[in-house]
Amino acid sequence: MNAKSFAFDNPSAAIDAIAAQLATVTETEIVENCHGRVLAIDVVSDRDSPAADVSAMDGYAICLDQLTANNKIPIAGLAQAGSPPPTMVSNSVARIFTGAIVPVDADTVLKREDTEEFADHIRVSQNVLDQTSKGDHIRRVGENAGAGSLVVPAGKLVSPAVMATLANFGAATSTVKRQVNVVVLTTGDEVLPVTSTELKPWQLRNSNQATIRAALDAHPWIKTVDARHMKDDLTSLTRHLETALEEADAVVMTGGVSKGDYDFVPDAIAAVGGQVVFHGLPIRPGKPILGAGTNSGKLILGLPGNPVSTAINASRFLVPLLRKIAGISSWHSTAMMGTLQEATFKKVPLHTMLLARVLDDGKIELTASKGSGDLVALGQSDGYVCLPPSVNPLDASAVGPWPFFPW
Ligand SMILES: Nc1nc2c(c(=O)[nH]1)N[C@H]1C(S)=C(S)[C@@H](COP(=O)(O)OP(=O)(O)OC[C@H]3O[C@@H](n4cnc5c(N)ncnc54)[C@H](O)[C@@H]3O)O[C@H]1N2
Numbered sequence: 001m002n003a004k005s006f007a008f009d010n011p012s013a014a015i016d017a018i019a020a021q022l023a024t025v026t027e028t029e030i031v032e033n034c035h036g037r038v039l040a041i042d043v044v045s046d047r048d049s050p051a052a053d054v055s056a057m058d059g060y061a062i063c064l065d066q067l068t069a070n071n072k073i074p075i076a077g078l079a080q081a082g083s084p085p086p087t088m089v090s091n092s093v094a095r096i097f098t099g100a101i102v103p104v105d106a107d108t109v110l111k112r113e114d115t116e117e118f119a120d121h122i123r124v125s126q127n128v129l130d131q132t133s134k135g136d137h138i139r140r141v142g143e144n145a146g147a148g149s150l151v152v153p154a155g156k157l158v159s160p161a162v163m164a165t166l167a168n169f170g171a172a173t174s175t176v177k178r179q180v181n182v183v184v185l186t187t188g189d190e191v192l193p194v195t196s197t198e199l200k201p202w203q204l205r206n207s208n209q210a211t212i213r214a215a216l217d218a219h220p221w222i223k224t225v226d227a228r229h230m231k232d233d234l235t236s237l238t239r240h241l242e243t244a245l246e247e248a249d250a251v252v253m254t255g256g257v258s259k260g261d262y263d264f265v266p267d268a269i270a271a272v273g274g275q276v277v278f279h280g281l282p283i284r285p286g287k288p289i290l291g292a293g294t295n296s297g298k299l300i301l302g303l304p305g306n307p308v309s310t311a312i313n314a315s316r317f318l319v320p321l322l323r324k325i326a327g328i329s330s331w332h333s334t335a336m337m338g339t340l341q342e343a344t345f346k347k348v349p350l351h352t353m354l355l356a357r358v359l360d361d362g363k364i365e366l367t368a369s370k371g372s373g374d375l376v377a378l379g380q381s382d383g384y385v386c387l388p389p390s391v392n393p394l395d396a397s398a399v400g401p402w403p404f405f406p407w
Pocket residue numbers: 001186187188190191204205206207208209254255256257258259260263285286287288303304305306307309372373
C-alpha cells in the first residue's frame with residue numbers, strides 16, 4: 001500500500017466521505033426513559049421556566065423602597081417552596097426560602113446572612129441597603145424559557161444533563177430514533193472464544209469482539225444484533241455478510257483486510273456489492289482499514305485485525321459513523337486537547353494514534369508499547385493521542401497540545 005493508493009490524506013476526510021453515503025435512521029419509537037437515546041422530535045417547554053418569580057436564596061422578601069436602615073422591620077409572612085405565596089403586609093418583610101414564589105408586592109430578596117435576625121423582626125444595615133438593588137435574588141418567571149419555546153432540538157443525544165431538561169418539561173417519556181442495529185463479524189482461523197482455556201501457541205482469544213462489543217454496549221442508542229466469529233473462508237464470509245446486511249444498519253468486521261493470502265474481507269465486501277470508499281489510509285495503526293457503503297446506505301467497516309488497531313479505529317471511525325446513522329446532529333467525535341509530558345515518539349509520515357494515559361496534573365503520558373499487537377499497553381491506556389504526519393519529537397512544539405480521545 002504505497003502513498004499513491006490512499007483515497008484520502010487524513011482520517012477526517014475519509015470519515016466525512018463515507019458518512020455522506022450513509023442512510024440515517026428514520027423510524028422512531030416512544031420510550032419511557034429517553035436517557036442515552038437520540039431525540040426524534042423538538043421538545044418545547046410546556047410552561048414558563050421558572051413558572052413564577054421565585055427566590056434564589058433563603059432570606060426575606062422585601063419592598064426595597066419601604067426599608068430604612070437599622071429599624072425594626074416586622075416579619076409578617078412566610079413564603080415556602082411547595083406553597084402559594086403569602087400576601088405582603090405594608091412596611092414588613094416575609095421570610096422566604098430558596099425556590100419559593102416571591103409575593104406579588106415584593107420586589108427584592110435579601111439573603112438572611114445580610115440581615116440581623118430576631119424572632120419576629122429583622123434589622124438591615126445601611127451598608128447592605130447601599131449594596132442592594134431592586135430585583136436582587138429573584139429568578140424571573142420565564143427567564144430560562146417561555147412556554148412553547150424550543151428547549152431541546154431533535155437530533156440531540158440525551159445525556160444526564162439533557163435528561164434533566166426533559167424531565168423538567170414533562171418530556172422524560174418522548175419520541176426517539178430507533179436504535180442503530182449493528183452486526184460484528186470477527187475473522188481469523190487462529191481466533192478462539194474468550195472463554196477458551198486450552199490454546200495452542202498459534203491461537204489467541206477473540207479480544208477484538210470483546211473490545212467492539214464494549215464500545216457498542218457503552219451507547220444505549222446502539223443495538224448489537226449479532227456478534228459472531230468467522231473462519232477465513234470467502235464463501236461463508238460472503239454468506240454471513242449478506243445476512244448481516246439484511247438485519248443491520250452497519251456491519252463491522254475485523255481482520256482479513258490487508259494483503260495476506262487469507263485476507264478475504266475485501267473480496268466478501270465486493271461480492272455483496274459494497275462500494276469501497278477507502279481501502280487503506282495514511283494512518284497508524286490501521287493503515288489497511290476498509291470503509292464501504294451499500295446501495296441502501298448501510299455501512300461496512302473492515303478494521304485491521306491487530307487488537308490496538310481495532311480498538312483505536314473502532315473509536316475513531318466506527319462510533320462517529322454510527323452516530324451519523326443514528327441521526328445525532330453533532331455526530332463528529334470531539335477530542336479534548338492534551339499536552340504531552342514528553343514527546344517520546346518517532347517521526348512518522350502518517351497520521352499517528354498513540355496510546356496514552358492522563359496524569360494527575362492533566363498532562364498526557366504516552367504509553368510504552370511494542371506496537372499494534374500489544375494488548376498490555378492497550379489495557380494500561382486511558383485513550384489515544386492523534387498526531388499529524390511527520391511531527392519531529394525534537395521540536396519544542398512536539399508536546400502539543402494534541403487531540404486526545406478517551407476510551
Ligand atoms: N504486506 C502487508 N502486510 C501487512 C500490512 C500491509 O500493509 N502490507 N498491514 C499490516 C497492518 S498495519 C495490520 S493492522 C495488519 C492487519 O491485517 P488484517 O486486518 O488482515 O489482520 P489479520 O492479518 O487477520 O490479523 C492481524 C493480527 O491481529 C490478530 N487478530 C486478528 N483478529 C483478532 C481478534 N478477533 N482478536 C484478537 N486478535 C486478532 C491476528 O492474529 C494477527 O496477529 O496487517 C499487517 N500486514
